[in-house]
Amino acid sequence: MPVADSNEQLLLEQARRLDERALGQIHDRYYPEIYRYALYRTGRTEVADDIAGEVFLRLLDALHQERAPRTTLRGWLFGVASNLVVDYYRKAPRESAPLDEAQAAPGSVSAEAELRLQKQEVRAAMRQLTREQQEVLALRFGDGFSVEEAAEAMGKSVNAAKALQFRALEALRRVLGVGEVSYE
Amino acid sequence: MSESLSLIAALDDCLNALEAGASLEAALARYPALADELRPMLIAAQAARPAEPIRVPRQSEDASRARFLARAQVLRASRPRPRRLIPWLAQGLRPAALAIAVIAAGLLSAYGTLAAAAQSLPGDLLYDVKRSVEQVQLSLAGDPAARTALEREFEQRRLDEVRAVVEQRRPVTVSFRGVVEQQNGDRWVVAGLPVIVPAGLGSGLSRGQAVTVAGAVQPDGAILAAQIRPDDSGVTATDTPPAPPRLTRTLTPAPTMTRAPDQPATETAEPQRPTQTTTPTRTPTLRSSSGPSPSSTPPAISPSPAATQTPPAPPTPTSGGGPAPIQTLPLTQTPVSATPTETPEPEDTDEPDDEEEFEGVVEATGGVWVISGQSVTITSETEFRGNPQLGDRVKVKAWRMGDGSLAARRIEKED
Numbered sequence: 001m002p003v004a005d006s007n008e009q010l011l012l013e014q015a016r017r018l019d020e021r022a023l024g025q026i027h028d029r030y031y032p033e034i035y036r037y038a039l040y041r042t043g044r045t046e047v048a049d050d051i052a053g054e055v056f057l058r059l060l061d062a063l064h065q066e067r068a069p070r071t072t073l074r075g076w077l078f079g080v081a082s083n084l085v086v087d088y089y090r091k092a093p094r095e096s097a098p099l100d101e102a103q104a105a106p107g108s109v110s111a112e113a114e115l116r117l118q119k120q121e122v123r124a125a126m127r128q129l130t131r132e133q134q135e136v137l138a139l140r141f142g143d144g145f146s147v148e149e150a151a152e153a154m155g156k157s158v159n160a161a162k163a164l165q166f167r168a169l170e171a172l173r174r175v176l177g178v179g180e181v182s183y184e
Numbered sequence: 185m186s187e188s189l190s191l192i193a194a195l196d197d198c199l200n201a202l203e204a205g206a207s208l209e210a211a212l213a214r215y216p217a218l219a220d221e222l223r224p225m226l227i228a229a230q231a232a233r234p235a236e237p238i239r240v241p242r243q244s245e246d247a248s249r250a251r252f253l254a255r256a257q258v259l260r261a262s263r264p265r266p267r268r269l270i271p272w273l274a275q276g277l278r279p280a281a282l283a284i285a286v287i288a289a290g291l292l293s294a295y296g297t298l299a300a301a302a303q304s305l306p307g308d309l310l311y312d313v314k315r316s317v318e319q320v321q322l323s324l325a326g327d328p329a330a331r332t333a334l335e336r337e338f339e340q341r342r343l344d345e346v347r348a349v350v351e352q353r354r355p356v357t358v359s360f361r362g363v364v365e366q367q368n369g370d371r372w373v374v375a376g377l378p379v380i381v382p383a384g385l386g387s388g389l390s391r392g393q394a395v396t397v398a399g400a401v402q403p404d405g406a407i408l409a410a411q412i413r414p415d416d417s418g419v420t421a422t423d424t425p426p427a428p429p430r431l432t433r434t435l436t437p438a439p440t441m442t443r444a445p446d447q448p449a450t451e452t453a454e455p456q457r458p459t460q461t462t463t464p465t466r467t468p469t470l471r472s473s474s475g476p477s478p479s480s481t482p483p484a485i486s487p488s489p490a491a492t493q494t495p496p497a498p499p500t501p502t503s504g505g506g507p508a509p510i511q512t513l514p515l516t517q518t519p520v521s522a523t524p525t526e527t528p529e530p531e532d533t534d535e536p537d538d539e540e541e542f543e544g545v546v547e548a549t550g551g552v553w554v555i556s557g558q559s560v561t562i563t564s565e566t567e568f569r570g571n572p573q574l575g576d577r578v579k580v581k582a583w584r585m586g587d588g589s590l591a592a593r594r595i596e597k598e599d
Contacts (some may be wrong), residue, residue: 060252142234
């Protein structure tokens with residue numbers, strides 16, 4: 001289980017006292033990550049906005065009630081974000097909008113890609129993965145995390161995160177039908 | 185597809201290569217023996233990867249940060265502060281407060297007033313005693329009329345206390361009820377008190393609406409709202425005759441407890457927490473940072489209906505019967521050159537002499553703004569354009585008052 005480094009431990013200690021400077025640093029450091037994660041998972045900027053903001057308000061409540069994160073701050077924040085995404089889909093199960101158009105430049109898909117799928121199809125396929133599989137892909141591709149960073153955010157070992165990533169991509173490949181043998 | 189350690193490691197390595205800009209074929213060339221298995225997974229990975237990195241809107245981040253830190257400030261202020269008394273004495277004081285209150289109420293109610301004991305404010309050690317005395321007085325009130333009169337007196341007292349701690353820049357949490365008198369971006373005036381309403385709060389609220397505000401007093405005298413919501417009690421906005429529009433020449437903040445003529449108290453838009461709102465017939469409750477409640481958003485106070493029934497006073501200088509002046513300090517904590525405590529001469533209540541225009545950078549905000557060293561008083565007539573903030577370059581139109589001070593007519597953010 002990853003643990004916070006000494007700098008983050010200090011930041012967390014200051015945050016427990018609701019130190020404004022420490023809280024500001026935490027927000028500055030982690031808000032973009034949480035926002036990108038939420039946008040990748042939901043595809044809606046307004047929902048990502050709400051979720052990211054709510055994550056930090058919940059952090060405050062936890063600090064105030066002395067339920068501060070015990071492992072890593074990043075892991076705690078992504079855990080809350082993940083729960084909020086699940087809540088969002090539970091309340092709006094039909095929501096499966098693609099990433100906002102502004103986030104994807106038309107025609108910029110890599111030339112090597114043999115598959116030009118509509119974003120909706122990919123998103124629908126992603127929703128058929130397990131929660132952890134969706135999370136690891138969101139961290140790797142939405143946030144651009146390395147597998148080590150994704151492991152930290154998920155509270156897993158690096159090897160476990162790599163295996164999860166493998167299974168996630170294998171599942172996605174299967175749902176998308178990539179590489180299936182055709183007998184026509 | 186097999187799931188071997190080598191395949192798992194190879195997949196991650198290829199993903200990193202793609203991320204670094206390598207082509208699919210170049211990535212696969214690193215593992216020719218595994219290429220057939222890796223290829224479809226990498227294709228799936230490319231389909232799952234956004235075409236471009238996700239951008240985070242600056243506005244979203246800033247708004248979240250403002251809400252986050254505002255909320256933190258309220259929580260911080262709600263935490264018990266260290267007492268000056270030795271711990272055992274401080275700990276024993278709370279139960280003792282009730283006993284003292286009973287005795288004090290017995291003594292003081294004989295004279296029909298609590299004025300002598302009413303000097304403490306939220307954050308003071310004796311504030312609990314003061315509130316307890318009021319509770320006892322209410323319980324001792326013989327008939328409903330006497331109780332109602334007491335309730336009104338206490339409700340007005342709560343609002344006066346908020347004004348007092350705002351004047352003193354006392355970093356405590358306050359909660360009060362009043363009418364939205366101004367909305368200039370995130371700068372509002374509620375019940376004559378300057379309130380900063382971070383983006384995301386207060387949506388749907390309009391000028392003239394009765395609201396309940398909970399927030400923390402800032403160093404500049406403004407109240408940073410952590411919560412602002414419609415007040416459905418109807419007490420605040422229903423009994424006060426509308427104030428005629430007028431040019432505010434005084435250095436006091438906008439008159440309190442007024443409302444727009446055609447805007448009655450609006451029905452609440454969201455359910456209120458029963459523990460946080462009192463009705464006019466109940467004992468008003470104002471919690472300070474030193475109060476007994478651990479709640480981070482203290483209950484609202486109920487302004488005195490008697491106060492709301494009082495016709496608005498004509499414009500007067502600060503020495504008049506209006507609300508207490510809001511003294512503002514710039515961020516450097518050095519007094520500004522023209523503080524609102526200066527009492528204008530009687531002849532200064534006439535129309536302004538000259539209008540001046542200048543440009544500068546906002547150095548301090550609050551009841552008095554400092555713009556490139558120039559102090560400008562904010563009045564109920566001040567118009568804000570473009571939501572100017574600290575550090576912004578602005579254009580100011582202001583009236584030169586008889587006493588030499590400037591009263592802002594318009595502050596406009598420059599592009």
